[in-house]
Amino acid sequence: MGIRVRVKLLVEGRGVETVALVNSGFESSEPDICVPLGLAKRLGLWPPVSFESEEAMTAGGEVPLFRLPARAEVQLLAGGEVKSSSPCSIVANPYIDEALLSDYLIDELGIVPISFRRGLWRHRSDPEGAVRESEEPQYWK
Structure with missing residues (x-):
C-alpha cells in the first residue's frame, strides 16, 4: 500500500494540493520532491525555460530527471491544518504519475512511518500513540 x-x-505564488508517496528509497542529499510532468505543468513549470538534466538509478533502471530552477516550499497537511513545511527542490520525472518525497524531505517534514504496508504514520509533534492513515493515491497525467 505505501504511505501517502x-x-x-507552493511555487512562485502558485499552490497546488496533491497527495505524495513517502518514498524512503528516494535517497537525496537535499529536500527533493519528484513530480510527474502533469503536476509540473499545473504549477507552470513545464516546459521549463531552463533545467539541469541528471540520470538517476531507479528500480526500473536508469532514467533522465530534470532538476527545475524554481525554489519551492512544501507543506504537510493533516487533520485540516499545516503540520509542518520545508523549502524543497523540484525534480521532474517523465516516468512517474504521482509525487514522491525524498528521504531528506520526509525527515524535514517530520513524517514518522509506523507501517509502510498498512500505510500508517504519525507526525513528530503527534502524541506517541497517535496513528494517521494514508491518503488515497492521486495520479497525474
Whole structure:
C-alpha cells in the first residue's frame, strides 16, 4: 500500500494540493520532491525555460530527471491544518504519475512511518500513540 500524505506545493505564488508517496528509497542529499510532468505543468513549470538534466538509478533502471530552477516550499497537511513545511527542490520525472518525497524531505517534514504496508504514520509533534492513515493515491497525467 505505501504511505501517502497530503501536501501543498507552493511555487512562485502558485499552490497546488496533491497527495505524495513517502518514498524512503528516494535517497537525496537535499529536500527533493519528484513530480510527474502533469503536476509540473499545473504549477507552470513545464516546459521549463531552463533545467539541469541528471540520470538517476531507479528500480526500473536508469532514467533522465530534470532538476527545475524554481525554489519551492512544501507543506504537510493533516487533520485540516499545516503540520509542518520545508523549502524543497523540484525534480521532474517523465516516468512517474504521482509525487514522491525524498528521504531528506520526509525527515524535514517530520513524517514518522509506523507501517509502510498498512500505510500508517504519525507526525513528530503527534502524541506517541497517535496513528494517521494514508491518503488515497492521486495520479497525474
